[in-house]
Amino acid sequence: MHKENGGQASAFNAGFAHARGELIVLLDADDYFLPGKVRRIVAAFKANADVGMVYHRFPQIHAGGVMLPVLGFEALSGFLPADTRKLAKYRAHQTSCLAFRRGVLREIFPIPESMRYRRTLTLN
Numbered sequence: 001m002h003k004e005n006g007g008q009a010s011a012f013n014a015g016f017a018h019a020r021g022e023l024i025v026l027l028d029a030d031d032y033f034l035p036g037k038v039r040r041i042v043a044a045f046k047a048n049a050d051v052g053m054v055y056h057r058f059p060q061i062h063a064g065g066v067m068l069p070v071l072g073f074e075a076l077s078g079f080l081p082a083d084t085r086k087l088a089k090y091r092a093h094q095t096s097c098l099a100f101r102r103g104v105l106r107e108i109f110p111i112p113e114s115m116r117y118r119r120t121l122t123l124n
Helices: 008-018 037-047 084-089 102-106
Strands: 023-025 053-055 060-062 066-068 098-101
Touching: 023 037, 023 102, 037 053, 037 098, 098 102
Parallel strands: none
Antiparallel strands: 023 098, 053 098, 060 066
16 A cells, blocks of 8 residues: 555554554554564463553664663553543654554544644753
């Protein structure tokens, strides 16, 4: 499938429309999966029938295979909206760290394509 650049929401909508599986695993064009990632995601969903989303830390690997440590990641489980402390700790993650059951995404798709990613700056 080839699609002209229309923004991230547009790409998500096109990908979801063409996907056929029960699990939707996201991968940005400038990222790649380490060996075994999809197998581990499938196993996590199989072991937890009530889970709608699986996410993980985002390791960065630079030239020469140097992997940088992941800082500020806290794994959270459960229905986060029911626990405001957990929900407050949840941080947005890179798209390539997310996997969903089709039914979860069916509830929110299509994403309004007017939504656009804007760069932000965090000051320490």
